Structures are given as C-alpha cells and as structure tokens.
Amino acid sequence: MIALAVALPLLAAFLLPLTGPLRRIVGPATLLLVAATAFSAWPRAQVEPFTVAIGGFRPPLGILFYVDGVALLFVLAVAFSCLLLWPWNEAAGSRKHALTLLLAAGCSGLALSGDLFNIYVFYELVAVASYGLAAGAGSGRAYAAAFRYLVLSSLGSLLALVGIALVYHRTGTLNLAHLGELAPTLLNDPLGLAAFLLLLLGLGVKAELFPVNAWVPEVYAGAERRVSALLAGLVSKLAVLVLVRLLVLVFPTDEARTALLLLGTLGILSGELAAYRARDLARLLSWSSIGQLGIVFVAFAVPGEAGLVAGLAVALHHLVAKPALFLLAERWGGSLESLTGAGRRSPLAGALFVLFALSLIGVPPLPGFWAKFLVLSGLAAQEGGLWWAAAAVILATTVVEASYLFRVVGRLYARDADGATAPHATGPLTGAAVLGLVLILGGASAGPLGDALGHMAAQAADRAAYLGRVLPVRTIERPGTLTLNAAPEARP
Amino acid sequence: MPTARVTTLGPLLFAAGFAFLLAVLVAGLPFGAPPMTVGEAIQGDAAGTVGAANFVTAVVLAYRGIDTLGELSILFAAAMAAGLVLGRPGERRAGAAPAGFILRAGADLLFPLLLVVGLYIILHGHLTPGGGFQGGVILAAAFVVPVLADPGRPPEHRRLAWVEGLAGAAFIATGLAALAWDHQFLAPLLGRGTLGSLVSAGTLPLLYLAVGLKVGAELTGLLVRMTEADGEAPR
Numbered sequence: 001m002i003a004l005a006v007a008l009p010l011l012a013a014f015l016l017p018l019t020g021p022l023r024r025i026v027g028p029a030t031l032l033l034v035a036a037t038a039f040s041a042w043p044r045a046q047v048e049p050f051t052v053a054i055g056g057f058r059p060p061l062g063i064l065f066y067v068d069g070v071a072l073l074f075v076l077a078v079a080f081s082c083l084l085l086w087p088w089n090e091a092a093g094s095r096k097h098a099l100t101l102l103l104a105a106g107c108s109g110l111a112l113s114g115d116l117f118n119i120y121v122f123y124e125l126v127a128v129a130s131y132g133l134a135a136g137a138g139s140g141r142a143y144a145a146a147f148r149y150l151v152l153s154s155l156g157s158l159l160a161l162v163g164i165a166l167v168y169h170r171t172g173t174l175n176l177a178h179l180g181e182l183a184p185t186l187l188n189d190p191l192g193l194a195a196f197l198l199l200l201l202g203l204g205v206k207a208e209l210f211p212v213n214a215w216v217p218e219v220y221a222g223a224e225r226r227v228s229a230l231l232a233g234l235v236s237k238l239a240v241l242v243l244v245r246l247l248v249l250v251f252p253t254d255e256a257r258t259a260l261l262l263l264g265t266l267g268i269l270s271g272e273l274a275a276y277r278a279r280d281l282a283r284l285l286s287w288s289s290i291g292q293l294g295i296v297f298v299a300f301a302v303p304g305e306a307g308l309v310a311g312l313a314v315a316l317h318h319l320v321a322k323p324a325l326f327l328l329a330e331r332w333g334g335s336l337e338s339l340t341g342a343g344r345r346s347p348l349a350g351a352l353f354v355l356f357a358l359s360l361i362g363v364p365p366l367p368g369f370w371a372k373f374l375v376l377s378g379l380a381a382q383e384g385g386l387w388w389a390a391a392a393v394i395l396a397t398t399v400v401e402a403s404y405l406f407r408v409v410g411r412l413y414a415r416d417a418d419g420a421t422a423p424h425a426t427g428p429l430t431g432a433a434v435l436g437l438v439l440i441l442g443g444a445s446a447g448p449l450g451d452a453l454g455h456m457a458a459q460a461a462d463r464a465a466y467l468g469r470v471l472p473v474r475t476i477e478r479p480g481t482l483t484l485n486a487a488p489e490a491r492p
Numbered sequence: 493m494p495t496a497r498v499t500t501l502g503p504l505l506f507a508a509g510f511a512f513l514l515a516v517l518v519a520g521l522p523f524g525a526p527p528m529t530v531g532e533a534i535q536g537d538a539a540g541t542v543g544a545a546n547f548v549t550a551v552v553l554a555y556r557g558i559d560t561l562g563e564l565s566i567l568f569a570a571a572m573a574a575g576l577v578l579g580r581p582g583e584r585r586a587g588a589a590p591a592g593f594i595l596r597a598g599a600d601l602l603f604p605l606l607l608v609v610g611l612y613i614i615l616h617g618h619l620t621p622g623g624g625f626q627g628g629v630i631l632a633a634a635f636v637v638p639v640l641a642d643p644g645r646p647p648e649h650r651r652l653a654w655v656e657g658l659a660g661a662a663f664i665a666t667g668l669a670a671l672a673w674d675h676q677f678l679a680p681l682l683g684r685g686t687l688g689s690l691v692s693a694g695t696l697p698l699l700y701l702a703v704g705l706k707v708g709a710e711l712t713g714l715l716v717r718m719t720e721a722d723g724e725a726p727r
Contacts, residue, residue: 001671003558003667003671003676003677003678004671004677006558007561007664007667007668007677010561010565010660010664011660011661011664011665011668013565013568014568014656014657014660014661014664015657015660015661016657017653017656017657018653018654018657018658052676052677053676054557054558054676054677054678055554055555055557055558055670055676055677055678055679055680056670056675056676056679057541057554057555060529060530061530061533061534061537061555062554062555062556063555063556063557063558063559095572095573095575095576096576098568098572099569099572099573099576102565102568102569102572105565106562106565109558109562117556117559118556118558118559118562121559121562121563121566122562124562124566125562125565125566125569128566128569128570128573129569129572129573131573132569132570132572132573132574132576132577135573135576135577136576143577162514166517166521169521169522169526169527170521170522170527171527171529172526172527172528172529172530172531173529173530174530175530178529178530182529190520191517191520191521194513194517
C-alpha cells in the first residue's frame, strides 16, 4: 500500500489537465491521501520496519521500498510541506500544481526507495520538477538563476551517475542491502571511497553541500519564496536522507565520515560568514540555510545512534524553521535597510520572525536549542581534533548567526527615521503561523519527541537488521555471485 | 585580462583533473569480466517468471518497472517545465511561407509509414529490441513532420493533452490493478503466455503501449510548442 505514496501524486499530476471542475482540489486531496497512506503504515513500522517488493520480485532482483520510522516521517513531511506551500493563488490546473505534485512523488520515492538506481531516478524527477518551479517566477532573474541551477545540478547528476556506475561495476547489484552485504569485501578500497565521494558531491547539490552549493543564493533570491521554502526546507532534507542511508548501509567507513565532517564544517563556516555579509533578507536566509545544512552533515558524520538522533533533530528543526522564515520574507523583499520598522507595522509577523530566529540560534527552551545541544554532545563524545574543531566552529558560528539575526530583528523594530520606507505586502500569515505553532509544540514536548526520534534513529542505525529484513534467504558463495537458494514464489 | 583567463582555465583544469581521476578509477575496474551478480540471476529467472522474450523489456517493465514510471514522470516534468518557460500556446506564425507541393505530399506519404513503424516497434517491444520509448519517438516524428511541412495547420493541444494524460494514467492504473488483485504495485498480470508469441508476457505489452503513446504525445507537444515560441521571438 505504501507504494501509493509515490503512485498517487504521479497519477494526479498526469491527469491534472483533464480533471475539469475538480482541478482545484485534486492536488491537495492527493497530498492528504499520501499522508493517510503514511499514517496507516505508521503503527506497523514503529514495531518493526518492513519491506515492500515493487512488482513482487524478490530483492535483489526487483526494486523494493524499505518502510521504517524515518522513511514514514519524511513522507509525512513531504505531504504536509507541499500542502502548506501549495500554490493556492495560481490559476486552477496550472503547471505549477502538476510540478509540485511531481516533486512530492519524487520526494516520497527518495524517502522510501531501497535501490540505488531507483533513488537516482527519483532524484532526477525532483531535480527536473524543481527547475520548472525555480523558473516559474517568470522574471529574467529567475530564468538566469534557474539556468545556473540546471547546469550545476546536471553536473551533480552526472557525478552521481558515475559513482553509481563504479559501484555497479564493482558489485553487480544496486540493492542497498545487497550492496551493504558486499561492501566490506568489494567497496572497502580507494575505488569505493571515490564512488562515495562522487555520490556525495552529486547528491550534495540538492543538499547544499559545501563546494556544490553556488546556485543556492541566486535561486532562493530569484524564485518565488514558496519555492525557495520548498527547496530549502524539504528537498535538501531528502537528499541528506539518501546520503545518510548510503553512509549507514553501504559506506560505513571512517574515511567517508571524515569527508562528510570536513565538507559539513566548511559549509557551516562559508554559509554563516556569507550570511553575515548579506544585504537582503532572501540571500541572508539562503546562506544561513547552507550553514544549517552544514550542521546536519556534521551531525550525521558522528558514528552510531547519537549522530543519527542529532542529525534528524537538526534536519527536522530546519524543515520547520526555514520555510517559515522564507514565507515571512515574502512580505519583506528588497534590501535589509528597507525592513526598518516593518515589525512594528505587522506585530504578528515580527513576533514570528523573532521566534524562529531565536530557535535557529539555539535559545532554550526552543527546539533549535535541543537540536544543537544533541549535535554538540555527540561531537564531544568523539576522540580526535577534527571533531573538536567542528564543535568549536558550530559554537563560534552561533555567535555570528546571533549577530546577523539580531541585526535584522533590530531593524524590524527600529523607529522609522524619516517614515519614508516602502510599504510591504500584507499577505496572510497562515503558513508561517502554523509552522510557529508546530515549533512551540515541539519545544513543549521535547521529552517525548526526543524519545520518538531516538527510537527511529535506533531503527535506522541498525545496519544488520536492515540487511536481514531485505535479504532473508540468500547465500553468497563468493563475492560477486548470487545464488538464489529458494524457489521463486509461485505466481498465480 | 587575468580574470577572463582564470574563468576559462578553471573549467579546463577541472575537466582535465576529472578525466584523469576517471581514467585511474576505470583502470582499477575488472574490465571484460564484470560481476554479473544480479544480471545473471535475472537472466535465469526472466523467461520463467515474466515471459518476455526480450530480457531487456523484462528488466525495464517488470523487475524495474517503477524506474520506468519514474522516467516517464521525468519526461512529463520536463515538458511541464518547458511549457511554463515557453508560456501560453501562441499564435501560429502568420507570415510562415506555405510549404511546396513536394514537401506536403512527402509528409502525407510519410505519415502512415511512420505510424505503422512506430506502433510495430511499440507492440513488439517484449519480443525484439525496441519498445515504448523508441516507438514513441517515431510516433512523435509521424505527427511532427506534417506540422513542419505545413506550419499554418492549427495545432491540436487539447487532443495531445488527453492522450498524454490518459496514457500516463493507464500505466499507473495497470500498477494499481495489480495492487488491488492482492499483488504488489506494478506486478505483471494476465499470465505469461507462450514465450516469443505476440500475446505473451502478461501486461507488459500494454504497459509499453502506454509508454509509447505518452512519449509520442509529449514529444509532439514539446516540438509544436517550440515552433510556436520560435514564431513569437521577433516581437
């Protein structure tokens, strides 16, 4: 049934131009169905993760979806993020509706798939849909930014594809669990590390990883804020999730973790420092997003369950906070100077901005504090200079982050010197307010939330259990050959 | 200018370095003797389980059917994105010169031939090399050639949209039917039939027909849209 989370948005997107008077509700209704599918699988996956063989072919011959707590959590995040950031104000049946549905289908697929090439296909689907959405603002600036994004993202896809080709040529399989089984003998060498680095750089384009994130500020500043929120909040997290699955299952080596740690630390440094120099709110938020994803990478580099809990916490916090900030920035375009006094004119928007800024910096008792706390305690438990350096960088850039965010807050509440500031748009605040409520509730229930995250992280970190669930009956006689010792199940 | 030199040298250095890296990596691969881990297992399994004489089709539509659905969606997303950028269907180029008699007669003659070849390749996809993607492109050619020969002909966006939508939906509906039949999503239905005969491999030929129609409609729509955008440019 969980395959519906991918199939239904695709079906709705294909049929959207033909649905006549139902056009307006087809998309949101489909997203609600996706959420319902994820909810229905939730209790079972909490007890024990399970697999769904697409087409009924036993792995590793066919493609399978691996359904565990983390995957379902992200499918829910996909459904609700797309609902919240749905292009309500576009004409019914607009292409943007179809592209958003395609994006949702691709993201659900990324969360669920347990096959390396299938992941690549869904990654491409997300990529192509996001090119269209990024260019959808229709301005020359958006076109230029989207083109730059397209070129860089295509380069990334090429690198990822080369990585997949190397892995396949070495092992002859694409199933993640099967790869995990063969990895210690076949991928534990420079070639395996090179394949991981190629995949890291390729998938890192969407995840805003340090050297391949040059498209981020231009696209986020040029696209509609709704789209920036979707890309920064949702799409980047799904790319990170895929990298984490690869790290846990296929490349659980120290070298791979070190690479992630280094690139993450550089991302934090470059993102936060650039955000400090930013002149308008959208760019500031884009650079800060790069910095936050750097923290996510550093967290996931920490081995074991501790790293997964911390990484999930930071990723989920950013998934809530950054879209809200982008939605608020929709009202406040232009340079930072023009924000003077905007918070006095719309008190609710100002208050929400302060709330999210405080959480982003990590002020207790907001969820952002607990997320950063988990990362730092995870880093502190590790031996070695690099881990300590990363912790020091996170602490130091928190000060930078506080400085530039407080500068914006100060502007928002400054008295107009001449009263001649441009009037700002006064759209509805529903989206940002809902996310603010989620944030406050998350902070209030930090204890149970932490327990739930810990349970999911324990599931996701259990490499042996994943391998055993996907491939219960098989014998590997020698590396590189596969013997199926069970007769194929009878097909009626 | 030093900056200009840096911007042209940078990519060159990167490309050279990347090529060198790839050469080193490829040198370490077991060339000529690739590990056929899953490939071999599928070769042994495909004829009995799926019943498609063309094993490539068995992989594309059965073992990895959801990949094909994903690729169809990517093509659809690209067409949508291109439509968003190219804008609304514009006016046909008013001043376009009408094609001569030979071009129009040639196009009219080509149309049925291309149609038959395209459909043949689609419907024999489970038996011989070819299939929905290749046949779909030939179908698209069949519909684009008349447009190119006679630019004044009004485009049929609505009909194309219907074919496109229904063909894509048919692919997913076949998958959902399998799900409802107490199978897994996209499992082949309707029995295997005799290996090598036209009616074999269960729902695979139907899936390829859906793929072919969708690819054909999509490419036709995209090319027609581009000829229109071309006409708008001088304004």
